Amino acid sequence: MVTTAPILMDTRPVAPASTFRPTTTTPAAAGPGAQAAPAETLIDIDHVDFFYGATQALHDVSLRIENRKVTAFIGPSGCGKSTLLRCLNRMNDLIDGTRIAKGSIRIRGVDIHQHDVDVIELRKQVGMVFQKSNPFPKSIYENITYGLRLQGVNNKARLDEVVEKSLRGAALWDEVKDRLDASGLGLSGGQQQRLCIARAIAVEPEVILMDEPCSALDPVATAKVEELIQELRTRFTIVIVTHNMQQAARCSDKTAFFYMGKLIEYADTRDIFTKPANAQTEAYVSGRFG
Amino acid sequence: MEATRANPHFLVNRSRVRLFGLSFDDCIRVFFGGNAVVSIIVLGLITFFLFREGSGFFGQNRQNLIVYRQAGLEYVDFIRAQQDDHTALTRYLSDLRLRQFTYATEHAPMSVAAANASLARFDDFAGQFGDTVEPLRTLVSDLTEQASAIKTKFTVMEDKKEERRQLLDEGRAGDAAKVVITPVDFAAELKPILGTLPAYRAASAEFAQGLERVLATAPTLPTPELQARMDRFKLHTRDYLAGFPAVTTQLEAWDYTKPVPASQAFTSFIFGREWLTASFWQDWYGVIPLVVGSLMVSLVALLLAVPLGVGAAVYVNQIATPAEQKFIKPCIEFISAIPSVVLGFFGIAILGQALRALSQVSWLSWVPGFPYSERLNILTAGCLLALIAVPTIFTLAEDALNNVPRAFKEASFALGATRLQTVIKIIVPASLSGIISAVLLGLGRVIGETMVVLLCAGNRIAIPDFTAGLAVITQPVHTMTGIIAQEMGEVVQGSIHYRALFVVGMLLFFLSLGINYVAQRIVRRYRISIG
Numbered sequence: 024m025v026t027t028a029p030i031l032m033d034t035r036p037v038a039p040a041s042t043f044r045p046t047t048t049t050p051a052a053a054g055p056g057a058q059a060a061p062a063e064t065l066i067d068i069d070h071v072d073f074f075y076g077a078t079q080a081l082h083d084v085s086l087r088i089e090n091r092k093v094t095a096f097i098g099p100s101g102c103g104k105s106t107l108l109r110c111l112n113r114m115n116d117l118i119d120g121t122r123i124a125k126g127s128i129r130i131r132g133v134d135i136h137q138h139d140v141d142v143i144e145l146r147k148q149v150g151m152v153f154q155k156s157n158p159f160p161k162s163i164y165e166n167i168t169y170g171l172r173l174q175g176v177n178n179k180a181r182l183d184e185v186v187e188k189s190l191r192g193a194a195l196w197d198e199v200k201d202r203l204d205a206s207g208l209g210l211s212g213g214q215q216q217r218l219c220i221a222r223a224i225a226v227e228p229e230v231i232l233m234d235e236p237c238s239a240l241d242p243v244a245t246a247k248v249e250e251l252i253q254e255l256r257t258r259f260t261i262v263i264v265t266h267n268m269q270q271a272a273r274c275s276d277k278t279a280f281f282y283m284g285k286l287i288e289y290a291d292t293r294d295i296f297t298k299p300a301n302a303q304t305e306a307y308v309s310g311r312f313g
Numbered sequence: 314m315e316a317t318r319a320n321p322h323f324l325v326n327r328s329r330v331r332l333f334g335l336s337f338d339d340c341i342r343v344f345f346g347g348n349a350v351v352s353i354i355v356l357g358l359i360t361f362f363l364f365r366e367g368s369g370f371f372g373q374n375r376q377n378l379i380v381y382r383q384a385g386l387e388y389v390d391f392i393r394a395q396q397d398d399h400t401a402l403t404r405y406l407s408d409l410r411l412r413q414f415t416y417a418t419e420h421a422p423m424s425v426a427a428a429n430a431s432l433a434r435f436d437d438f439a440g441q442f443g444d445t446v447e448p449l450r451t452l453v454s455d456l457t458e459q460a461s462a463i464k465t466k467f468t469v470m471e472d473k474k475e476e477r478r479q480l481l482d483e484g485r486a487g488d489a490a491k492v493v494i495t496p497v498d499f500a501a502e503l504k505p506i507l508g509t510l511p512a513y514r515a516a517s518a519e520f521a522q523g524l525e526r527v528l529a530t531a532p533t534l535p536t537p538e539l540q541a542r543m544d545r546f547k548l549h550t551r552d553y554l555a556g557f558p559a560v561t562t563q564l565e566a567w568d569y570t571k572p573v574p575a576s577q578a579f580t581s582f583i584f585g586r587e588w589l590t591a592s593f594w595q596d597w598y599g600v601i602p603l604v605v606g607s608l609m610v611s612l613v614a615l616l617l618a619v620p621l622g623v624g625a626a627v628y629v630n631q632i633a634t635p636a637e638q639k640f641i642k643p644c645i646e647f648i649s650a651i652p653s654v655v656l657g658f659f660g661i662a663i664l665g666q667a668l669r670a671l672s673q674v675s676w677l678s679w680v681p682g683f684p685y686s687e688r689l690n691i692l693t694a695g696c697l698l699a700l701i702a703v704p705t706i707f708t709l710a711e712d713a714l715n716n717v718p719r720a721f722k723e724a725s726f727a728l729g730a731t732r733l734q735t736v737i738k739i740i741v742p743a744s745l746s747g748i749i750s751a752v753l754l755g756l757g758r759v760i761g762e763t764m765v766v767l768l769c770a771g772n773r774i775a776i777p778d779f780t781a782g783l784a785v786i787t788q789p790v791h792t793m794t795g796i797i798a799q800e801m802g803e804v805v806q807g808s809i810h811y812r813a814l815f816v817v818g819m820l821l822f823f824l825s826l827g828i829n830y831v832a833q834r835i836v837r838r839y840r841i842s843i844g
Contacts, residue, residue: 112727119635147729157720160743169738170728219724226728 065090065230065260066111070126073106075118080106082284083126088230088277093252093261095275095292097268099307102281104264108232111135111262112149113142130230147174150223154235156215158207158222163190163199166207166218170226185225192258193221194251213244220251224259231255233263237270249274268308272296280304360822367819370812374598375578377809383499383569384463385506386595389456391563392513396453398553399446405546406439413539434532441530445523448516456506461593463502470497503569510564521557524550582816588774588791590800590810598813600820602776606691606790609777610766611759613695613786614702618759619752621699622706626748629707630714631736642711649704657768660697665689665769668696672787682784687771691786694770701762702755709754713747714740750832757828761821763794770795793817 066088073081096104115121127134190196195217237245279289288304299305417428480489534540585599665688672683725735771789804811
């Protein structure tokens, strides 16, 4: 029943805040709906230092993200959780002056920041859903098929099939099936976000990164997206950044707590919220700061 | 708080500076509001002035057309048209001679003298063909003189009337009474002209016979291609001959008292194919050659400026490094700082020459219209106007691209799109209406541009010959803006010509207004769709 390898942590003394000890998951403490199958490591983040120009945003971060699990990144604003998320599909490449100074991120053993890695291929494998829903100013149908068309799929029957499957997968089919040709911008906020999720899963990625997907949604829409995450976790590896600790507690299997660009604690969600090993984590999850 | 209560005078407006009973704040408001009002008033005045000066045109134009009919000019023009058609046929023959000459000197090598000698029979034929019109020519020149005389009498009468009116206005009734006005009796004056109808019938018959006779002697030409042209010429001539009875019918049916409908004053302007002023015969104010000229030049300019402007905008906005951006943007925007007269000067001195030299390069002869000899033409003016439109299109298109939310770009990249795919499939479509309105505003800029077209478009007032296909862009044209700039300084204030120019100005005004309105509408819709 041991589910994870021990988490690699830097053992050198670093900043004063790093008084915590490396944490390992306890076998019984799996997240909600934990599977019995042994988890394999999909993404291996290994001692990563990340810089925006001269500003260091991540300090020696190491963690392993497991296949077909929901991993939540929590922490106060500016702690580096979104930065780390955007490293996973190299979206930070779009920002000038960003670099990984040390360490590596490997997906299935491949260092994704090597020069010979096809970043286009990487992003097909690692999809992303953004904080603010951003459907293209096109029809719902075209929004879903955009990724496939980029890959050269133009078979109408195949596209139709994928549209239905993706929209069903994103629990949006029944709401929009009669207006697939309407603009994606005409949907409500929650629907737009689910459309973005449908768009991401249409290209069948292995990983879906979600950058605070519910921060702009009302509670009802949030509940729907969370429900959806529960359904998707059987098919995809999901990494979600959230400010909402209840959300992390509700829908993730594992949780990583970041503070000031450092990974403070990474463990099964239940452990993080019930018996955090680190005093700062406890302070944060119990709402005493952050 | 306590202090306020203790001092009831706190709320009283104490001695403030007052100007005409207005407080300082009011003065500032009046100042800024006043500026806005002034600009609106000026716009109103311009519009009013334009309309006031222009509106008199249609009445005058109708008068112009009435005189044209009553003085018999219209009648004479029927016969003149017949004569002009003959001239066109003679030109066809000259062209045919040139082709034969080229054939003789190039394909069947002959000396120039020998070639000319071999064409003696053809020249004889062409000469005879040209002479057949003689009976008609004499008649036309007589009639032209008579009709002109009637028109002059009418003009004199109008001048006298005007003189008397002015004298009366000045209160000199005595002098006014002395001005002799000889009324023109059109019926009596036209009698001699109408009396020439039998003479015309005779001349026309003689002319027709002459043509038939000459046509029978048409020589056969050496090659099938040339012979085909000769056959076509014969066909044209037969068609021409077949049209003779129609001319006679027109002349017989013509009635000088037939009223000129008021709408014709308008339609002859809007659909008129001739802009002819200060002519000894009859002035025409048809705006079509100018409109076509303006549109052709603008079209060429846009065809060049849209790819340049939009392409540069896409590059600067999406692809360029910050350093490149810092360099390219000011450079393109600087183009708009070049005075258009300098551009026009550059066009005459350098671009026109260079383009003509380029057109005469032998391996470029496949390009339609190349080689050409008119240095100043649609192409030259269009190239320079493109330069004027590029900064407008670039700046506005770049704004439109900039307004595309970054989120669209990120979403596209996150789905595995390349930069090029993102630009083509997401960024440009999302900003398309902004780009379209940028292009429309560029068009507005180009249509209103004056100096460059005045200097570089060639200023030939004629509808370009569209049968030339794409080569049409190497022909000179005149434009609406150019004609106003060129002729406004020379016209008599209040004359029909003066007013015609104002109406052209009104037309330009409405065109620009329409273009701007459409552009604004598109931008507004675009703002809504982007959210």
